[in-house]
Amino acid sequence: TGEIKGHYLNATAGHCDEMIKRAQCAKELGMPIVMHDYLTGGFTANTSLAHYCRDHSLLLHIHRAMHAVLDRQKIHGMHFRVLAKALRLSGGDHLHSGTVVGKLEGEREVTLGFVDLMRDNFSEKDRQRGIYFTQDWVSLPGVIPVASGGIHVWHMPALVEIFGDDACLQFGGGTLGHPWGNAP
Numbered sequence: 001t002g003e004i005k006g007h008y009l010n011a012t013a014g015h016c017d018e019m020i021k022r023a024q025c026a027k028e029l030g031m032p033i034v035m036h037d038y039l040t041g042g043f044t045a046n047t048s049l050a051h052y053c054r055d056h057s058l059l060l061h062i063h064r065a066m067h068a069v070l071d072r073q074k075i076h077g078m079h080f081r082v083l084a085k086a087l088r089l090s091g092g093d094h095l096h097s098g099t100v101v102g103k104l105e106g107e108r109e110v111t112l113g114f115v116d117l118m119r120d121n122f123s124e125k126d127r128q129r130g131i132y133f134t135q136d137w138v139s140l141p142g143v144i145p146v147a148s149g150g151i152h153v154w155h156m157p158a159l160v161e162i163f164g165d166d167a168c169l170q171f172g173g174g175t176l177g178h179p180w181g182n183a184p
Contacts, residue, residue, distance in 0.1 A: 008035035008061045016048045023052055034058055036092070037065040039083070043090045050091025061146070062092035081114040081130050087143060088118055094144045094168050101158045102150035108162065118143040119166060144168055152178040 011022040011034045019041070026034045034053060038046040046062070053060040064083070071080040080098075087095050097115055098106040113129030119142045123135045147159055148170035159169055 006033065007031065008033050010035045010037070010063075011049060012037045012041045012063075016045050019045060019049050020052055023049060023056070023058060027056055027058060032059060033061050033093075035061045035063055037063045038087055038090065038092065039064060039066045039070065043086065046087070046090045046092065053093075054091070059093045060091065062087055062095040062143070064096045079114075079130065081110070081117060084114045084118050084143070085135075088137070088140065092143055094146045096148055097145035099147045099149055099151055099155075099159070100162050101155045102147070102152075112162070115145045115163065115167075118145055146170060148172070150177075151175075154178075 009022065009026040009029070009031050011019045011026065013019045013022060019036070023034050034049075036046055036049050041049075050060050052058075064080075067080060067083060070077050071083060084095060084097065095118060097118065098111050100106055100108050100111050109128050110130045113123075113126065113131050116123050116129065117131065117135060121137050121139075121142070123131050125131055125134045144167060145163060146168040147163060148168075150173065151159065151169065151171055152175045153171070156169075159167075163169070
């Protein structure tokens with residue numbers, strides 16, 4: 001078809017040296033994006049990889065494997081809003097942020113609150129959206145939210161209405177699992 005396809009090679013590893021080697025391999029293969037699981041890999045490792053990617057013109061896609069262990073524990077956990085802000089400080093270009101629709105549903109206003117904290121340079125206090133104080137990120141780069149998880153073409157109107165045009169929408173298993181699949 002002439003359409004360019006992409007793949008996020010996972011650079012997550014047990015130590016930073018191996019992560020950098022994996023990112024170098026991705027670069028040599030012509031991949032424009034590498035992926036890292038920032039919670040399992042750790043924040044120092046993520047920051048190291050973010051600096052490498054920025055210095056070598058690679059985008060860093062952040063997966064949030066293990067987040068539910070931390071952000072779904074009502075008694076001793078921490079909200080994903082905190083994890084998203086920590087990622088913005090650590091570095092990354094995209095971050096899985098839930099969908100509001102699909103299999104990774106979340107409360108709409110709260111999800112949009114942490115999406116705003118990821119994308120915007122300035123966020124006003126808005127308790128309904130889970131933003132408990134005004135946040136000025138000054139010149140710290142934003143992070144593009146990624147809606148992924150059980151979404152398919154019928155979710156498009158809702159996803160565009162929820163996230164606007166400044167988001168990454170990933171269609172995979174939700175499309176293949178839909179009765180119509182990916183048939184033309």
